[in-house]
Amino acid sequence: DQQVKQNSPSLSVQEGRISILNCDYTNSMFDYFLWYKKYPAEGPTFLISISSIKDKNEDGRFTVFLNKSAKHLSLHIVPSQPGDSAVYFCAASVTGNTPLVFGKGTRLSVIA
Amino acid sequence: DGGITQSPKYLFRKEGQNVTLSCEQNLNHDAMYWYRQDPGQGLRLIYYSQIVNDFQKGDIAEGYSVSREKKESFPLTVTSAQKNPTAFYLCASSIGLKGLAGGRVTGELFFGEGSRLTVL
Numbered sequence: 088d089q090q091v092k093q094n095s096p097s098l099s100v101q102e103g104r105i106s107i108l109n110c111d112y113t114n115s116m117f118d119y120f121l122w123y124k125k126y127p128a129e130g131p132t133f134l135i136s137i138s139s140i141k142d143k144n145e146d147g148r149f150t151v152f153l154n155k156s157a158k159h160l161s162l163h164i165v166p167s168q169p170g171d172s173a174v175y176f177c178a179a180s181v182t183g184n185t186p187l188v189f190g191k192g193t194r195l196s197v198i199a
Numbered sequence: 200d201g202g203i204t205q206s207p208k209y210l211f212r213k214e215g216q217n218v219t220l221s222c223e224q225n226l227n228h229d230a231m232y233w234y235r236q237d238p239g240q241g242l243r244l245i246y247y248s249q250i251v252n253d254f255q256k257g258d259i260a261e262g263y264s265v266s267r268e269k270k271e272s273f274p275l276t277v278t279s280a281q282k283n284p285t286a287f288y289l290c291a292s293s294i295g296l297k298g299l300a301g302g303r304v305t306g307e308l309f310f311g312e313g314s315r316l317t318v319l
Contacts, residue, residue, distance in 0.1 A: 093241075096239070121307060123310075128287075128312075128313065128315070129312055129313065130203075130205075130289055130291075130310030130311050130312050130313050131242070131289070131308075131310050132310070133307055133308070133309070136307065176241060176242065178308075186232060186244050186247050186257065187308055188244075189234075189241045189242040189243075190241055191239060191240060191241035192241050
C-alpha cells in the first residue's frame with residue numbers, strides 16, 4: 088500500500104513559468120514532509136520541508152503548500168529554470184526519527 | 200568536507216555472487232539508511248540503523264544484509280538470494296535520536312552519490 092503518492096510521472100513547463108508538483112498521502116499520522124531533487128546517477132538533495140503545524144513554507148523560488156484535510160501537498164517553483172529539470176521526490180515521516188517514506192517521483196522538464 | 204561516501208560507484212556481478220556496497224559518513228550522524236531506486240519505483244527502504252550495533256529491516260530487506268559496527272560505516276551486502284539485484288543503491292544518514300540540542304529532529308536525510316549494481 089503506497090502511503091505517499093505522486094500521480095504525475097512527468098511534467099513539462101516552459102522556462103519562466105510556474106511548475107507545480109503534487110503529492111498525496113494516506114497516513115494521517117505523517118507530521119513532517121520534505122521535497123528532494125535528484126539528477127541522474129546522483130543522490131537526492133534536500134530542497135524544502137514543511138511540518139504539519141504550518142500550511143506554507145517558502146525558500147526563494149520554492150514554496151511548499153500543505154493541505155492537511157485533503158492530505159495533499161504541492162511544490163511550486165517560480166520562475167522555472169532549465170536547471171530545475173530533474174526528478175522530484177515527495178517524502179513524509181510520522182516522527183522526526185522514523186525513516187522517510189518516498190513517493191515514486193515526478194520528472195520535471197523545463198523547456199527553454 | 201563532511202558528507203557521505205559510497206563505493207564503488209559502478210559494480211558488475213555475476214549471478215550467484217554476493218557483493219558488498221560501502222557507505223561511510225563523517226557527519227557524526229547516528230542514523231544511517233539504505234534505499235534502492237528502480238525506474239518508476241521511487242526510493243524503497245532496505246535497512247536502517249538508528250544506533251551502532253542495531254538495525255531494522257525496511258520494506259524490501261529480503262536478500263540483503265547489513266552491519267553497523269561503527270558509527271561511521273553501514274555496509275550493505277547484496278546476497279545471491281536477492282532475485283532482482285540490478286538497481287541503483289543509495290545510502291543516507293540523518294541526525295537521528297539525539298537531534299539538535301533543544302530542537303526538533305527533522306528527519307532530513309543526507310544522501311551519498313549512489314552505487315549502480317548490474318548483475319550479468
